[in-house]
Amino acid sequence: MTEQSAPTAQLEQTAEVAPARRSTVRWVLLAIGLVAAIALPWFVYPPVAMDIAAWALFAISVDLLLGYTGLLSFGHAAFWGSSAYVTGLIAIHVGVPFPVAILGGMLFAMLIAVPIGYLSVRRTGIYFAMVTLAFAQMIYFVANQWHSLTGGENGLQGIPRSFFGIEQVETDAFYFYYAAVGLILLGAWAAWRILHSPFGRVLVAIRDNPARARALGYDVERYKVVVFVLSAGLAGLAGGVFSISHGFASLQELAWTTSGKVVLPVLGGIGTLWGGPVGAALVVLLEDKLATIGFDGIGIITGSIFIVIVLLFRRGLWGTARTVLQGLADRRHRAPRD
């Protein structure tokens, strides 16, 4: 993939900057992100805020594969959706507090990711995308046909939101947001931790040059399977939060259009981690606003925005903003030296 040279160049650029300043910037960003996550339901309708948070984590999970390992999975709906269903089924039939149900959904997503990942990482590029899409479609049809368990195209309805009997959280979307956003932040932190570990550096090496990584003695396939399963877990965590938040899981969660949400990190900027949440916020808010605008060409608007961003902001919204800011900072930094 040709775009991959962009983030690499950026990484090299960042490496030149003094480490002390870089870590300050990182902490400031982290603080801003945290404040944004906490303040969100004050500015956005709480259920919409929850959607943004869930899709943000989904986008991060996709970015983990696409931006950092160079794998375009077109079947991530399989993990988001199957976790949504399993979370719902656990919540309905076992009646445990919702974080436990979500944990169950997440584990299920990771479980099915093992064979899917094992079989698909043997291929790269478009073939990898097609194989993952095929698996996702298989799961879609299972959910569609297994009517007694999943409700078919009616969806799995009436998922309870039990939380240790605390009524505000169970009934009010505003308080629920704070009860659930912790899980999302935990997922985002896990992604950050994975990427800033030696394991994460190997992933980037695999993305940039798999042959060289192999020559250095790394088992490329195994690394790919592991990151695939981790990514599926994050997508599953996000899907579980989504289904508890809405109180149902539907076939849409498993449909290929959900896998198509790989555009979220592309809009925000792949290989940046922050890009995913930015893209998610943009798309969810847009979907929400367009629903009441009374204009029947919603596809035209979202499509044009996508084209404009891809053409004008090759590194995505966040990626471009970061480059611009960095350029400004570097100029100011260099000026006194001259």
Place this chain on the structure above:
Amino acid sequence: MARKTKSAAIAACMTGALVLAGCGGGGPSAGGGKISDDKVVLAVLNDQSGVYKDLSGPNSVEAVKMAVADYQKKYGDKAVASDIEVISADHQNKPDIANTKAQEMYDRQKADIILDVPTSSAALAVAGVAKQKKKLFIDVGAGTTELTGASCNKYTFHWAYDTAMLAKGAASQVKNGGKKWSLVYPDYAFGQDMNKSFTSAIKEGGGTVQQSIPTPFPNDNFATFITKAASSKPDVIGTMAAGGDLINFVKQFNQSGMRDKATLAVGLMFITDIHSLGVDQFAGTTFTDAWYWNFDKKNREWADRFKEKTDTRPSFAHAANYSAALQYLEAVQRAGTDDSDAVVGELEGKKLNDVFLRDGEVRADHNVIHDTYLAEVKKKSEVNEPWDYEKIINTIPAADAYEPVSKACSL
């Protein structure tokens, strides 16, 4: 900012409760006090940009506005709901958007009722919200019997049609001579349900189902399935395909030459489907219709008014949305308040009649039953004016048109 509106909402609810309590004791003092937020808000939540746009969509919002105008004209100064607002949103047939928008409509936009909501999964999602928020929801656009079955609740009503009623209507042609049937259905839940209800309805009517043939979904090539269905020389071939699949099926059915040998019965079809593919393609096809604009003078008058506003003829979904909004406002009028429980009480068990509901009744499972029709699509030569597509063959009395009250439902 958000907190403020929220506490305002809580305050409003509290006030509402207090006022109600006051009503019980003393009797009404001022007319405005019994209406929450001094305003009745009707919210139409449907597909305004996708596949269901034409059969319901923005024109259903117009239909609801017509109901509001009629209510205001009828009661004038005596109207309990003096200030009425109609709002709408596009759920894009996505259940998650429907779910979020429904919450927002009830909480933020102070909607007292949500109307329409096509797509089963979206409708069931909104029914869940209605139950939680204790606000009314009248579904028109979705066909699932689940709404008045296991997923029924006190605040949800199902107007217009469901899959069982479609089967009963189509099977009524057994007595017109269509005894031997072959059914072709898409192999997923909707198709399987339709196949099941058609089979039992046909058997009950005294006909036989020779074959039930599942097809993949979605599907483009129906030739083999049509040939197979024709092999047993049926009187009627029934297809449960919908949308794009239906259009493919009908075209291939016509090309196969089967048209002269057997009647084609379509499980679910709207007049807008006939309009978009052309009356010639569908000529001779039978289907169940919940309402037809050119059925009698009353319907026609309403359809004329509708045409003035929208420049098109109404589908049954448009008329049903009008009827649902009107009956809701009438119930508010009778109850003297827009309090959900009081309005539900005024609707439950009532016999209702209007331009859409003939011999209508709100059943115990909140399924609103009414007379339905078996329609046949006219030949092009019989069409006298635009949208004059249907010939009504049978009227199915309300009592026979629906399945009995679902045992799975407990409000």
